[in-house]
Amino acid sequence: MKQYHIHTIGCQMNVADSIRIGSALEQTGYTFTDELGEADVVVVNTCSVRQRAEDSAAGKLGQLVSFKRQNRNLLIAMTGCMVPREEAGKAALYKRFPVIDLLFDTLDPQRLVELLPDRIEQPQAGASIKNKIGVTAFVSVIYGCNYTCSYCIVPLRRGQEQSRPVEEIVEEIKGYVRRGVREVTLLGQTVDAYGHDLPTRPDLADLLQAVNEIEGLWRIRFLTSHPKMMSYKMIKAVADLPKVCEYFSLPIQHGDDQILKAMKRPYTVAFYEKLADTIRKTVPNLSISTDIIVGFPGETEQQFLDTYQLLERMKFNEVHVAAYSPRPGTVSAEQMEDNVPIEVKRERLQAVEQIQEKIALEYSRALVGTTQEILVERMEKGRWHGRTRNNKPVFFDNPSLPEYEGFDWHGKLVDVVIEKAGAWSLVGHVAGTPTIIEQTQVETEVCEVEPVAGKRLIPLTMARN
Ligand code: SF4
The missing domain is CATH 2.40.50.140 (Nucleic acid-binding proteins)
Known part of the structure; x- marks a missing residue:
């Protein structure tokens, strides 16, 4: 029996994608293995949000070199954020990691399926990647991003937004529910942009409504929302649909309008605060989580203080804070000087963590x-x-x-x-x-x-x- 292994790096979207890729392989008679040494096919699903994630993929590919030496037929494929969209970038990656047999787009596991040796058209009894799913599951509903935040690598690697049809998502979730899943999290870089590229233009509220009707499912979450895409209809859907949990992941990124502009985040602090206020007034017992970047190029002490005071004012339930680090290829890396000293970034990061710990404890x-x-x-x-x-x-x-x-x-x-x-x-x-x-x-x-x-x-x- 042929076996495959998937090594996943990065966020929940990658976890969800790995399960979809694994399911496609299982349709051809392959079964899942946790053991690299037993695998006939290894997929490395990558992330490039931080350098550390790319280093981790490089480390895994290095480890695979010796497995390939022992088994010349071992097929090694890479997918995810590190796989560039243009051919020249792909050629450079093949050159850098000669152990790779195939680079493929996460949305196109068929490219890999076609290369599988001894594939058959029948799923076989045996280990399935879906056995790794517990009570909760992640489901990607929209890929890519149409925004161009100056620090972010995602649009360069994942391209424009592409939504999956409502029916396809509902069927996938029904399959999870049959396996005992009771909570799903609908995922997208900009999940509230969902549907605008589909022929009938459903939106996130319509999708939530459709998922809410699935029998046996108890809870629905969604992330990450973009402040500019959130509509009152979506907020009302969260308030009204019984299975949708009272939780918004709504990154603001900074508390200063000038920095937001430099980040190419298309809103002001006042706009964000008004939106959050509307959400809080509409959805009872709500939690809001946000993301913050400290030490963006040119961030002055006063501008950091603006972020700090925003946190004191807004009292978010959760804050995910990161110190700015330039990603090659992004506008901020190419055109702005990374001029906030590392020790200042650390201090600001710590200050955010401390104030947030106090708020969370309250x-x-x-x-x-x-x-x-x-x-x-x-x-x-x-x-x-x-x-x-x-x-x-x-x-x-x-x-x-x-x-x-x-x-x-x-x-x-x-x-x-x-x-x-x-x-x-x-x-x-x-x-x-x-x-x-x-x-x-x-x-x-x-x-x-x-x-x-x-x-x-x-x-x-x-x-x-
Ligand atoms: S909206 Fe999010 S994914 Fe899109 S470019 Fe900005 S930070 Fe990146």
Whole structure:
């Protein structure tokens, strides 16, 4: 029996793509293996958002050289963000990594299928990549991006937006639900741009409506939204559709209009704040997560302070912060000087992390004593783990009652009373069962932080500039 292996680097979109590619290979009689040494075909699904991700792909290809030496017939293919769109770029990549037999577009696994030796038209019994899917699954619904943020490599590598038809997405999700999936996350670089390129022009709200009707599915999430694409119809869909979770991933990237302009983000801070306000007023019990870049070329202390104050004002539930690093080929790398010193970037990054930890802890503490609905995803370090509808991780133990001994909570929706709050997670007990207060301390329970003196870090960095 022929076997394949997929090594995935990067974000959830790549994870979702690897499952789709694996499913295509399984249609030809191949089965999945976790062992590189057993594989007849190895696919490396790459990411190029950061240099580290590209280095990781290079490392994996280096490792594959010895496997290829032992098995001359081993077929090695690469896909994902590192695969350039133009032929000259592809030729350069073949030259750099002679171990690669095929570069193919993520959207076109057929290119790989056609090269498979001994393929048959029948799926075979055996390991499937879909067995790796648990209670939650990621589903890519729109690829590429039509924006041109000056720091971002995605449009160069992934091209223009391409949406998948609603019916195709619904069928894929129905297949996951048959395997026990209860929550899906619809993915796109600009997920709220979904559908504009399809003949009937459905939008994200229409897609959410269609997915909401799938029997056996309990929760729906979507990310990442672009502030300029979000419509009131979509916001209302989140408020009205019972399965859609109250969670928006809405990157602002910076708190200063001039930097936003240099980033080619086509909105102002005021526009963003108004949008977030509308979302908060329309969707009850909402969480908003955002992305922030610190140390963008030319970022002054005052401009960083604008971001810092934005965070204090907006009180996001989650913030993903990164220090700017230039990606070759992007406008900011080619035309702007990376002139914020690394130690200043680190300080600013730390300041954002600290203020956010304080805000997250405030949100968590407000949940102590409340009952939260958790979808249980897995056992982690001896405790059951799941998330609230608005994405806060929660841990709980099996209740110490005879009827719960060895009880399997996996894939269940359970009401948990929150007892302890950390910045990034909560601990509680199943409603109607004994509390856990007397139990031993756990790693996840406490994340106390000293309140960050908002201005403390600022003069430090000011002294430097
Ligand atoms: S919208 Fe997102 S994916 Fe598109 S260019 Fe900007 S940062 Fe990159």
